[in-house]
Amino acid sequence: xxxxxxxxxxxxxxxxxxxxxxxxxxxxxxxxxxxxxxxxxxxxxxxxxxxxxxxxxxxxxxxxxxxxxxxxxxxxxxxxxxxxxxxxxxxxxxxxxxxxxxxxxxxx
Numbered sequence: 486x487x488x489x490x491x492x493x494x495x496x497x498x499x500x501x502x503x504x505x506x507x508x509x510x511x512x513x514x515x516x517x518x519x520x521x522x523x524x525x526x527x528x529x530x531x532x533x534x535x536x537x538x539x540x541x542x543x544x545x546x547x548x549x550x551x552x553x554x555x556x557x558x559x560x561x562x563x564x565x566x567x568x569x570x571x572x573x574x575x576x577x578x579x580x581x582x583x584x585x586x587x588x589x590x591x592x593x
Contacts, residue, residue, distance in 0.1 A: 496534070496582040497526055503575040510552050510568060511559035518547075534587030541580055548576065 500523045507516045518540065526533040540547040552558045552568040560568050 492582065492586045493526060496537070496579070496586055497523060499575070499579045499582050500537075503579055506571060506575055509559070511557065512550065512552065515547060515550060534583040534585070537579060537583035538587060541576075 500519050504516050504519050504523075507513075507519070522533065522536055522540075525536060550572065552560050552572055553565050554560055554562050558568075
């Protein structure tokens with residue numbers, strides 16, 4: 486198991502914060518994916534960072550998620566804008582930390 490660096494711990498915390506937010510709003514598909522990704526962090530930092538970044542890469546990706554009552558999420562229509570602003574903040578934090586982690590050189 487690679488050593489847990491500050492970046493590793495920060496990405497794990499960002500993922501956990503995002504999972505908590507998504508669970509609160511009833512978005513379980515991405516919670517499951519993030520939970521698996523968190524488990525993969527122990528397999529190797531560069532790989533895990535790259536795996537997280539792939540969630541942002543294509544149509545239907547994590548970037549496309551919108552929290553909405555019409556989408557079956559636990560949010561009132563009046564709170565959708567606030568929830569989606571928070572989701573954007575969480576996504577940006579995850580993406581930023583994953584990019585940092587994936588740029589780190591691997592130690593052999």
